[in-house]
Amino acid sequence: MLSKESETVEYKSIVIDDIKKSVVAFANSGGGVLYIGIEDSGNIAGLSDVDADMLTINNMLRDGIKPDVTLFAYCHIEQYDGKSIIRIDIQSGTDRPYYLVSKGIRPEGVYVRHGAASVPATDTSIRKMIRETDGDSYEKLRSMEQNLTFASAKDEFAKRKVRFGTSQMVTLGIMNSDKIYTNLALLLSEQCVHTIKTAIFQDTTQQVFKDRQEFSGSLFKQINDVYNYLDLNNKTTATFDKLLRIDNRDYPESALREALLNAVVHREYSSSGSILIKIFSDRIEFISPGGLVSGIEVEDIMSGYSACRNSSLAEIFYRLQLIEAYGTGILKIYEAYRTSLAQPKIKVTPNVFKMILPNLNAATAVNETLTQEENVMKFVNENGSINRKQAENLLSISQTAAGEVLRKMREHGDLIREGHSRNVRYFVSK
Numbered sequence: 001m002l003s004k005e006s007e008t009v010e011y012k013s014i015v016i017d018d019i020k021k022s023v024v025a026f027a028n029s030g031g032g033v034l035y036i037g038i039e040d041s042g043n044i045a046g047l048s049d050v051d052a053d054m055l056t057i058n059n060m061l062r063d064g065i066k067p068d069v070t071l072f073a074y075c076h077i078e079q080y081d082g083k084s085i086i087r088i089d090i091q092s093g094t095d096r097p098y099y100l101v102s103k104g105i106r107p108e109g110v111y112v113r114h115g116a117a118s119v120p121a122t123d124t125s126i127r128k129m130i131r132e133t134d135g136d137s138y139e140k141l142r143s144m145e146q147n148l149t150f151a152s153a154k155d156e157f158a159k160r161k162v163r164f165g166t167s168q169m170v171t172l173g174i175m176n177s178d179k180i181y182t183n184l185a186l187l188l189s190e191q192c193v194h195t196i197k198t199a200i201f202q203d204t205t206q207q208v209f210k211d212r213q214e215f216s217g218s219l220f221k222q223i224n225d226v227y228n229y230l231d232l233n234n235k236t237t238a239t240f241d242k243l244l245r246i247d248n249r250d251y252p253e254s255a256l257r258e259a260l261l262n263a264v265v266h267r268e269y270s271s272s273g274s275i276l277i278k279i280f281s282d283r284i285e286f287i288s289p290g291g292l293v294s295g296i297e298v299e300d301i302m303s304g305y306s307a308c309r310n311s312s313l314a315e316i317f318y319r320l321q322l323i324e325a326y327g328t329g330i331l332k333i334y335e336a337y338r339t340s341l342a343q344p345k346i347k348v349t350p351n352v353f354k355m356i357l358p359n360l361n362a363a364t365a366v367n368e369t370l371t372q373e374e375n376v377m378k379f380v381n382e383n384g385s386i387n388r389k390q391a392e393n394l395l396s397i398s399q400t401a402a403g404e405v406l407r408k409m410r411e412h413g414d415l416i417r418e419g420h421s422r423n424v425r426y427f428v429s430k
Contacts, residue, residue: 004042005116008032013039015053019088020064020100025111025118026090027069027098028129032113037085046083054086064102067095067178095178097121097129104146105130138270139184139312140173146181148189152218160320172319173312184312187219187269194219194269196226198277200233206278214274219313223264223322226277230256233279237361250359251284252336255344258329259355261322263288265314265329266353282362286355291348298346301330333357372397372405377414377428385425 005011008030010022015036026032036057037047047053054075061073072091077084103109107120110129121129126144134141150164157164169175174185186192196215202208213229215222234256236247263275268290276287292298293307308314317323324332333344333355342358372395379394380386386394392402406426409415415426 005040007113007115010034010116010118011038011040011042012036013045014047015056017060019057020060021111022118023061023069023073023088023090024065024098024100025113027065027072027093028096028111028121029092029113031072031090031092034088034090035085036088037083044080044083044085046080046085050077050084050086057086057088064100065098066101066180067093067098069093069098094133096133097126105142105144138268139182139187139310140176141183142176143181143183143186145186145191148181148185148191150185150189150218152190152221153188156220156320162319172316183269184310184316187313188316190217190221192216192218192222193272194267194274196222196264196275196277198226198229198279200279201281203281204283205280219264223260227257227260230260230277230279230284235361248361250361251357252360255333255336255357256284258332258336259284259286259357261317262286262329262333262355263353265317265323266290266309268309271351280359282359284357284359286357288353289351291350291353298348301346302334304328304331330355373409373412373414376405376409380415380426380428385427387425 003009008026009032010026012019012022012034013036019034019036022034026034036053037045037050039045054077057075058070061070061075062068069090072093074089076087078087079085097105097110099105099109105126107122107126110121110126111118112121112125113119123144130141130144154164162168166175166179169185170177170179172184173182174188175181181189187194197212198215199206199212200210202210215225215229217225230251231253234253235250237250260277263277263286267275267288271289273289275289276285278285278287290309292301293309296305296307314323323329330346337343337358337360340358340360342360344358345356347354347356375394376386376391379390386406388399388402388406391406392399395402395405397405406415406417410417410426413429416429417424417426419425
């Protein structure tokens with residue numbers, strides 16, 4: 001009879017599926033020894049067909065555990081009291097967490113040693129093992145979800161005539177060298193846990209909602225669905241130059257596209273928050289979790305310099321021609337507003353990056369009003385007062401529109417009204 005089971009020793013009387021669980025637990029912990037053919041009490045039972053059992057165990061370890069644990073699990077036959085047993089020496093693995101293929105990288109598939117037992121690891125301990133092995137880059141870490149599907153990704157790659165086979169997935173970082181899906185794969189899969197939330201507000205404040213949506217699924221599906229939604233709400237305003245009709249959209253299409261892609265490519269995916277897109281009457285705000293990459297300032301990105309947080313995701317978007325080159329997106333947004341008085345704004349905190357795009361038509365309306373009021377004030381300062389007919393001729397607008405300009409200037413406290421009926425005149429407010 002041998003000594004009792006412990007944190008580094010375990011017995012199995014026969015070859016059963018639980019052997020894989022024990023090997024996983026030892027490899028994820030400090031290592032240990034597993035004996036097959038010995039009862040829990042330490043009594044040696046022996047194996048009747050040790051060669052067949054050895055083959056079965058080797059197959060179980062090779063096919064039932066990921067990553068490959070065979071480099072850290074050495075099986076050999078020993079004799080005790082004339083009976084054959086199998087001893088498996090397991091070292092602490094370098095690619096933790098090891099897990100049961102049938103269960104995946106989750107507590108029911110990842111085991112550790114606790115005393116003399118193999119117990120499920122917690123989500124926290126699994127994430128810790130992944131970080132210790134893979135590093136801190138979110139997209140390169142092994143995904144805790146391995147049952148992934150890629151319908152949207154395959155469609156997107158097919159559109160660009162780019163192959164999407166296993167070898168390409170390894171090259172792009174969607175799989176690691178052990179053919180295990182990374183978090184980058186999770187982002188591109190239908191099982192992506194991150195979403196984009198949009199909200200439309202009544203005016204320039206957040207007091208009244210007009211609509212709200214949440215977009216989920218593969219990042220490829222999200223960017224297509226969200227852009228279509230933004231395009232649907234990108235209204236067109238018509239102006240006229242004599243007989244020529246000129247249609248102007250609220251936002252340049254290129255600016256919307258680049259702001260959306262920038263939010264998706266550069267966000268901090270280790271944060272559970274969603275990308276938020278807020279549509280107001282005078283602006284759109286793109287708010288993505290994660291501030292600037294350490295060491296980068298707003299002035300750097302305005303000069304075209306970029307340090308990408310998710311370089312593998314950016315590389316895939318580049319290959320699929322969704323982005324042209326690193327660091328050009330922000331510059332293209334400002335180029336789209338080059339001739340506009342209203343300019344985009346960037347606001348950054350340690351945890352948030354916000355891009356604000358002004359509504360061109362709303363900005364034009366405000367600028368026209370300011371110009372009208374400035375012209376009226378200039379006329380009053382030069383002539384002492386103004387009436388509605390003079391305002392109408394001065395601004396080349398209708399009688400009703402002239403009355404509206406003068407009314408607003410009274411409300412703002414710029415002018416005062418004196419007289420009645422046709423004798424009404426407007427003076428500078430004292």
